[in-house]
Amino acid sequence: MTTLDLSAAPRRDAAGLSERVSDALWRRPRLLIALLVLPSLAWLGIVYLGSLFALLAQSFFSIDEFSGQIRYELTLRTYAELFRAHNLDIVFRTVAMAASVTIAAAIVAFPIAYYAARYATGRWKAVFYLGVMLPLWSSYLVKVYAWKLILAKEGILNWAFESVGLMWLMDAYLSLPGIGGNSLSVSWTGTFLVFLYVWLPFMILPVQAALERVPPSMLEASGDLGARPSQTLCHVLIPLALPGIIAGSIFTFSLTLGDYIVPQIVGTSARMIGQAVYQYQGTAGNIPLAAAFAVVPILIMMVYLAVAKRKGAFDAL
């Protein structure tokens, strides 16, 4: 019979510096946590919150209309200016765009995410992730300009409509007021399509993660109790995927609210919040109004998150 030789156990006393440090940290676990968290806390506190506060402070100053100088005394005059009709238009236009992009992204993303979560295995799962992530690897500017070419009057989309004899349909659509225009690349619809494309991965991934956590037995149970597939979708699948949809909508909504490049390259001359901020702090030199505009998406997102929280979207987190 073999027995274990217990006479020569491995050395266990602390000798080197790193071993003594390990021992010291083991005795003071709070010190270890502090060391791990402090750098990121400092970053968050000073760099992020600090600059945010500086921005907020700017919005309570105003600009002297004659000299163009900033007057450093607290006032709400800049916010009053925000409520002028042409500035309110910018806010409403931006919120409408963000909302429609978010809703469309949720509708487009759901079936893709559902397929990936429920049916894709092995190689197809890899293809799915690659397909969703690949666009994120190339520059966002390149993608937007690529879309400008696709949507242009001489672009591939019009060419395709022309070749199948459906150009009349495209012309009819472009003649619609508000969402139409000379060509898709200078229309509200064009801006919408590009936004939908660039932010779609940010909706697909959280929805897919949420759907992956829904046990298959849950869907079987619903069917077992007599629910048709459409009823299972409404009463079980969507409610259980809601945290993912909300998480995705936070991305798509806030990214659209703040973006100033897409509407500048593809779309009409009507501005969105991001463009307004860009122009007021740059060429116009009206930093207070730019700051006030920048506060709008922050407030909207706070309201949005509060509503989402009340609806129980974060209960499952």
Added chain:
Amino acid sequence: MTSAVQFSAVEKHYGAVRAVDGVDLSIAEGEFFAMLGPSGSGKTTCLRLIAGFERPTSGEVSIFGAAMGDVPPYRRPVNTVFQDYALFPHLNVRDNVAYGLMVAGERKRARRAAADEALELVALPGYGDRKPSELSGGQRQRVALARALVMKPKVLLLDEPLGALDLKLREQMQDELKALQRRLGITFVFVTHDQGEALSMANRVAVFNDGRIVQAGTPEDVYYRPETPFVADFVGSSNLLPPELTERLGGGRVHSALRPEAVRLTPGGHAATVTGRAFLGQSTRLTLDMDGHRITALLPRGTDLPADGETVHIGWAPGDLHLMKADA
């Protein structure tokens, strides 16, 4: 009389794997039927074929005489209690129980009343407003049961219903399920890998192995009269004796089974050496070596116990050596 559930030459293949490999089965109305077998033996697939979550590769499943080939789960007169209970986490207990009535378009007041009644049936009155996450495992199990029973199914399917419960609760639920089945008169079909559970609850047991039913019969049948070595080994923990040994002990040249509790210490019996001893409370299990064959014996409390390595003499009543079919 038509049977509640009928399988005719049912097969289910997953690629090259034959999960269910030619099952014929008939479950009578009002029966408490157990499908017993190790994991991967095809018993759960058979249950899912009844529920409609899987469709047979060939053969036919019928419920009360109606062929189910093209009938989706949501149109079948059966309901399932899932192994993980599958309660909807976003609904409270009452809405979980009333779910089936809700999708059927029942009015709110009526389904509320029916749900509360079903909760009373499973001894959970007043739990309607809680969330499933606030319940214990045993309570969730009862909610899952109520949710299925509220639909008044013709056949209730239970997939390893007691698997996740601790021993005491499991024994209590066994008695309750049996009482409930007798009271409601619904056909219960349940899947388990626990032979004790199958034997104590069911009227009839089908033992599965490798996608086939190896034996179906009453609990007494499969326990005392196993037809194959597999059944003898899986149902209880019989000593399996190979043909040579059976022949020497006076049987034919076939496999035989000897229940551990049938083995007694008797002077003048067959000589065997004690190789191990385990105290089990009510009895003591001896491991013996009889001419190179391992035999376990369960000795009741109060027997004089031999020491390790001692030679003892063992015997059994003539009928206790159960001879199996020659071909198995």
